[in-house]
Amino acid sequence: xxxxxxxxxxxLPHYHGHRDRLRARFREHGADxxxxxxxxxxxxxxxxxxxxxxxxxxxxxxxxxSFAQVLGAPEQRLKSIPGVGDAVxxxxxxxxxxxxxxxxxxxxxxxxxxxxxxxxxxxxTAMIFEEKEQFRILFLDKKNALIVDEVQQVGxxxxxxVYPREVxxxxxxxxxxxxxxxxxxxxxxxxxxxxDIQMTKQIIDVAKPLGISVHDHIIVGREGHASxxxxxxx
Numbered sequence: 038x039x040x041x042x043x044x045x046x047x048x049l050p051h052y053h054g055h056r057d058r059l060r061a062r063f064r065e066h067g068a069d070x071x072x073x074x075x076x077x078x079x080x081x082x083x084x085x086x087x088x089x090x091x092x093x094x095x096x097x098x099x100x101x102x103s104f105a106q107v108l109g110a111p112e113q114r115l116k117s118i119p120g121v122g123d124a125v126x127x128x129x130x131x132x133x134x135x136x137x138x139x140x141x142x143x144x145x146x147x148x149x150x151x152x153x154x155x156x157x158x159x160x161x162t163a164m165i166f167e168e169k170e171q172f173r174i175l176f177l178d179k180k181n182a183l184i185v186d187e188v189q190q191v192g193x194x195x196x197x198x199v200y201p202r203e204v205x206x207x208x209x210x211x212x213x214x215x216x217x218x219x220x221x222x223x224x225x226x227x228x229x230x231x232x233d234i235q236m237t238k239q240i241i242d243v244a245k246p247l248g249i250s251v252h253d254h255i256i257v258g259r260e261g262h263a264s265x266x267x268x269x270x271x
Contacts, residue, residue, distance in 0.1 A: 055091075056082055073104045080132060084124040093120040101166070102259070105158075108133035109166045137163055141186065148181050149217065156217065161257050164221040172199050172220045176213035177252070184211050199236050201243040208249050216244065218254040227258035234270050241271065 062070055063079060071079075074094045081090035096118050101107045107115075112126050140159040149156055156175070164171055172190040175183055189207070190198055208216060218237060222228075237254045244251055254265040265271045 055089075074098055077104060077107065080128060081125060084128040085120070088120070093118065093125075097121070105136075105162050106165060106259070108136060109162055109164075111166055111168055114166070133162070141183070149175065149177055149183055157255070157262055160219045160255055161262060164219070164257050165259060167221050168223055170220055170223060172218070174204060174207070175217040175219065176208055176211045177215040177217065178212070179214045181215055181252075184213055199240075201236075201240045204240055205243050205247060205249060208244065209247065214248060215250040215252055216240075217252050220254075220256060222256055222258040225259035227256040227261055227263040229254075229256055229263055229265055229268065229270060234265065237265055237271055 059071070059075055059079060060082075063076075068076060074091065077094035077097060078090045081094060085093070097107045097115075098104070100114075100118055101110050108129055110129075112130070115121050115126050115129065137159065140155055140162065160173070164173065169191055171188050173186060173188050175186045178184050187207070189204065204216070218240065220233075233254070233256065237251065241251045251271070252266070254271065256263045256265075
């Protein structure tokens with residue numbers, strides 16, 4: 038097929054020119070010059086080469102709320118959006134993994150307490166759309182720099198079993214002297230429960246005699262995040 042009509046004019050689909058213009062704007066002016074749905078379009082160009090991706094990008098943002106939440110959404114929920122198949126999911130999950138690794142790389146070796154917004158961004162990106170509760174720990178060294186972060190437990194939609202002695206045992210194995218506890222609420226509401234507060238205090242009680250501090254317990258949900266320290270609950 039030539040791509041021309043009888044008059045000699047091109048009959049390429051309308052989105053071809055749009056793609057070229059959007060790429061050019063991104064190259065010339067950077068990400069600040071384009072909206073979230075346009076950045077998402079650019080990602081989708083690769084996985085959907087022969088279709089207008091603007092409606093799909095807008096549908097994804099409408100369904101999940103933000104660019105970061107699209108990347109973190111579960112695969113089956115992504116596939117519920119018309120036009121989203123395996124290729125799109127793979128590319129979105131690659132970008133999600135790359136984003137997490139980049140933020141974690143920025144944190145590693147730096148004083149975490151002076152990069153608090155990056156800590157929150159990392160935790161939200163990693164956990165916000167998980168459909169089961171996860172209990173994650175950021176292990177810090179004596180300078181409060183990140184050693185490693187690990188998912189310790191995965192539970193149900195509203196409960197994660199946490200064993201304080203196992204938490205402290207792992208901290209000693211890593212020579213960590215401080216912890217930041219993180220878990221998600223799949224319900225979306227990050228408000229701490231009585232069980233969340235009690236479990237945090239149990240970990241503090243076990244860790245303190247061994248010289249391990251618990252700086253905070255962060256709860257993330259689609260509606261925001263909560264800090265037990267900020268709420269003066271620990």
